[in-house]
Amino acid sequence: MMAAMDAQTQLVAVPVGPSPLRCVGLRVDLRRWTLRYGAEGGCGAVEGTAALLLRSEDLFNLSYPTESPLDTSIFIQASLRGWKLRVLPDGFPSAPSTLSSPHDVWKAESSRDRRRRRLMEEFGIKLELLEDGRQRWYGCTKDTQRCFGTVLARTPQYLLQGRWTPPCCLRALRETAKHVVGVLEGCGVRYWLEGGSLLGAVRLRDVIPWDYDVDLGVYRDDVAKCPRLREARNGPVEDEEGFVWETAAEGGFYRVHYSRSNRLHVDLWPFFPRAGVMTKETWLGHPQDVEFPERFLLPTVPLPFAGFTAMGPNNPRQFLELKFGPGAVEEPQYPNPAVLRLRRGEPTQ
Numbered sequence: 001m002m003a004a005m006d007a008q009t010q011l012v013a014v015p016v017g018p019s020p021l022r023c024v025g026l027r028v029d030l031r032r033w034t035l036r037y038g039a040e041g042g043c044g045a046v047e048g049t050a051a052l053l054l055r056s057e058d059l060f061n062l063s064y065p066t067e068s069p070l071d072t073s074i075f076i077q078a079s080l081r082g083w084k085l086r087v088l089p090d091g092f093p094s095a096p097s098t099l100s101s102p103h104d105v106w107k108a109e110s111s112r113d114r115r116r117r118r119l120m121e122e123f124g125i126k127l128e129l130l131e132d133g134r135q136r137w138y139g140c141t142k143d144t145q146r147c148f149g150t151v152l153a154r155t156p157q158y159l160l161q162g163r164w165t166p167p168c169c170l171r172a173l174r175e176t177a178k179h180v181v182g183v184l185e186g187c188g189v190r191y192w193l194e195g196g197s198l199l200g201a202v203r204l205r206d207v208i209p210w211d212y213d214v215d216l217g218v219y220r221d222d223v224a225k226c227p228r229l230r231e232a233r234n235g236p237v238e239d240e241e242g243f244v245w246e247t248a249a250e251g252g253f254y255r256v257h258y259s260r261s262n263r264l265h266v267d268l269w270p271f272f273p274r275a276g277v278m279t280k281e282t283w284l285g286h287p288q289d290v291e292f293p294e295r296f297l298l299p300t301v302p303l304p305f306a307g308f309t310a311m312g313p314n315n316p317r318q319f320l321e322l323k324f325g326p327g328a329v330e331e332p333q334y335p336n337p338a339v340l341r342l343r344r345g346e347p348t349q
Contacts, residue, residue: 010083011074012053013046014091021048021087024131028079032209033126033139033166035076043085045075051092058083064122068115076123127167139168142242142259146172148212154286154336156212164210172264173207174306177214179243180256180266181310187226190219192300193312194269195288195323201305202316202329204349210334213265214306220270220280229254229268252282288323 015021026044027036037045052074059065067073078085117138120126126139126147140147147166148156158165165173177197184191193201194215200208207214223229228245231237232254236246244257254268271278273294283289296313303312313319320328332348334340342348 009086010054010058010081011078011085013085013087014051014053015088016049016051016092017094019048020089021046021050023047023085023087026075026079028076030080030124031163033124033163034129035125035127036129037131038129043087044079045072045085046087064119067119067122069112069119072116073119076125124163137168139166140172140262140264141168142172143261146258146262146264151212153339155334155339156210159210159334159340165207165212169212169264170207170209172258172262173211173214173266176243176256176258176264176266177207177216177306177310178308179241180214180216180268181308183228183239184216184218184226187222189222189226189229190297190300191268191311192217192297193303193305193310195286196335197305198303198312198316199320199324199328201303201310201312202320203332205304206306208332209349213267215267215269216310217269217271217278220272223254223270228256250282250284252280290323292319292322 013021023043024045024047025036025038025040025042027040028034029036050071052071054074062074062077064073064077075085120128120138126137128136128138130136147169148158156165181191192198194217196208196211197214197216200206200211228237228239232245232247236244238244238260242259244260246255246257247253248255248267253270256266256268258264269280269282271280273279276294277291278294278297279291296315296319299314300311301314302309303316305312317329332342334342
């Protein structure tokens with residue numbers, strides 16, 4: 001059997017029982033906290049009951065040589081190391097005995113799910129994308145805290161770890177942004193995508209993949225039209241869908257959180273026109289936090305963003321270059337290049 005191992009093969013999968021194994025592509029994207037199964041990625045895993053063969057020195061050089069579920073653990077680590085997987089057509093004739101009752105099947109599946117969840121936590125995987133389109137999520141929800149702590153100097157900790165925003169956090173930002181926009185539009189509040197969120201809309205039609213919040217500008221005079229914003233002046237208020245509206249601790253603007261537990265949020269910045277220029281009362285010192293001509297909002301225009309349509313300035317490129325400088329759309333950069341800079345030529349999608 002070990003004759004199947006050659007200089008180019010570090011891992012062999014052998015079928016156990018009468019059914020052949022099926023190769024499945026596997027891509028491990030640690031920067032995006034994601035496993036993707038499918039046709040792409042070569043043969044990185046197998047579907048079916050299998051025995052895995054590898055050299056003992058290779059096994060014990062793995063960071064997690066015996067982590068359970070063992071097959072998934074080894075497939076992930078093999079993919080990260082670029083190992084070649086070979087699948088044999090013939091193997092062991094008898095499969096393990098089947099479980100005797102539905103209750104035993106349920107217990108075995110529940111145990112495997114728990115072990116799989118622990119394994120994903122070890123590898124920092126928040127999302128598995130399966131061949132059939134299903135998704136397995138392991139990250140934050142409305143009932144948990146978000147996946148990262150306090151953002152220091154506009155740089156979240158995950159960027160310093162060489163990663164981007166966890167996909168569960170991006171999902172929460174999209175849901176929160178869609179909810180907030182729906183409320184504002186229902187109240188007749190004039191709003192527009194601001195800052196990095198507008199950059200994401202123009203570049204990707206989505207939240208920038210390393211961003212940690214969503215920014216909207218609103219007309220200050222329209223705030224009173226929205227009951228949620230009026231109520232938020234007196235303290236945090238949770239709406240029927242579990243989103244929490246409040247005045248920001250920094251003062252002078254509003255913040256809508258994904259939930260009481262999960263503080264991923266949309267910031268609402270009240271601007272008002274003065275002599276044809278949009279200004280506001282609270283400035284946090286961000287380089288892009290500047291006044292701009294009201295003509296950019298007369299009118300606003302619909303822009304695809306995060307799976308829905310939001311309103312944005314009528315000349316978004318010119319607006320962004322006024323905020324961020326020339327080339328802002330074509331030259332992506334992390335929120336605070338003084339702390340961490342995106343390297344030229346580094347993939348940004």
